[in-house]
Amino acid sequence: MTLFQKEMVENWRNKKWIWVPLVMIILAIMDPISNYYMPQIIEAVGGLPEGTVFELPDFAPAEVVMMSLAQFSTLGVLIIVLISMGTIAGERKSGISELILVKPVSYINYITAKWAALLILTLVSFFFGMLASWYYINILYGELSFENFLLIVLFYGLWLTFVVTLSIFYNAMIKTPGLVAFLTIFTIMVMRVITQVFHHLLNWSPNNLSNYIFEMLLTESIPSHLVGTASVTIMLSIILLIASIFIFKKKELAN
Amino acid sequence: MQELMESINWAIIAPFIMIQFILLIVAIIDLVKADETRGSKWMWVFIIVFINIVGPVLYFIFGRRRD
Numbered sequence: 661m662t663l664f665q666k667e668m669v670e671n672w673r674n675k676k677w678i679w680v681p682l683v684m685i686i687l688a689i690m691d692p693i694s695n696y697y698m699p700q701i702i703e704a705v706g707g708l709p710e711g712t713v714f715e716l717p718d719f720a721p722a723e724v725v726m727m728s729l730a731q732f733s734t735l736g737v738l739i740i741v742l743i744s745m746g747t748i749a750g751e752r753k754s755g756i757s758e759l760i761l762v763k764p765v766s767y768i769n770y771i772t773a774k775w776a777a778l779l780i781l782t783l784v785s786f787f788f789g790m791l792a793s794w795y796y797i798n799i800l801y802g803e804l805s806f807e808n809f810l811l812i813v814l815f816y817g818l819w820l821t822f823v824v825t826l827s828i829f830y831n832a833m834i835k836t837p838g839l840v841a842f843l844t845i846f847t848i849m850v851m852r853v854i855t856q857v858f859h860h861l862l863n864w865s866p867n868n869l870s871n872y873i874f875e876m877l878l879t880e881s882i883p884s885h886l887v888g889t890a891s892v893t894i895m896l897s898i899i900l901l902i903a904s905i906f907i908f909k910k911k912e913l914a915n
Numbered sequence: 916m917q918e919l920m921e922s923i924n925w926a927i928i929a930p931f932i933m934i935q936f937i938l939l940i941v942a943i944i945d946l947v948k949a950d951e952t953r954g955s956k957w958m959w960v961f962i963i964v965f966i967n968i969v970g971p972v973l974y975f976i977f978g979r980r981r982d
Binding site for chain 2: 674686690
């Protein structure tokens with residue numbers, strides 16, 4: 661627990677608690693705002709012949725939600741990976757973790773404290789980002805109920821949990837921060853390709869979460885495969901977390 | 916351009932600009948207080964001020980020295 665507190669204080673001191681939520685808010689509201697003003701922007705930039713009628717689709721709230729989520733799954737994930745790449749790997753490289761682990765602190769504590777601190781930062785930032793997006797959607801595009809908003813946060817939060825856990829897993833395994841970031845993103849990309857190729861077999865792959873969220877918003881009910889996918893994502897995260905504790909223990913004892 | 920400026924509802928855009936501004940200020944304060952950064956401080960000042968949004972983020976991720 662003290663390790664967890666230390667980690668939270670650390671994240672506060674290096675301003676992560678300020679800038680990560682702000683950047684997530686920017687990511688979330690960028691697309692809703694710019695799409696809303698697209699007709700004016702095109703008009704101002706010009707270049708179209710006189711009399712061109714430009715029909716832009718009116719977006720439904722659910723579609724705008726998907727735009728925000730798309731930003732999270734690209735740039736958002738990239739930021740999460742970049743802020744987490746050195747969390748354990750960097751400390752091991754500089755020898756800080758050895759100083760900590762000399763004290764009677766178990767390996768489980770060390771890893772879970774890191775994991776929990778990172779997870780809370782990520783989820784809180786995502787929550788604020790989505791809240792801002794929800795606010796703009798209601799003003800600019802039409803109603804999206806608060807329950808729907810909470811469901812989006814809940815289910816997409818699971819995907820981000822998985823990303824965080826994956827990053828911690830590679831952190832426990834490898835000492836080079838850059839390589840941790842690369843492998844995390846590489847793994848996510850490979851998973852995406854595999855899910856697309858074998859989509860009829862891998863119905864419950866975590867990568868499908870955002871598609872199912874879209875489906876949920878359109879049908880106004882929670883599809884059963886969304887629940888299935890959510891459980892698979894939780895299971896995978898738990899397995900990864902346990903595996904990272906074991907790997908970390910083995911690596912540290914070997915040193 | 917004039918038309919564009921008039922057609923925009925500033926109440927909608929203002930929070931977006933504010934957040935960007937806060938991000939910039941926080942990055943600058945952190946930079947000034949930092950003893951050392953990766954690369955020269957002046958370089959980071961330019962990056963933070965002139966590259967929208969991305970500049971401060973780059974500084975926080977790559978410019979800060981872990982201590």
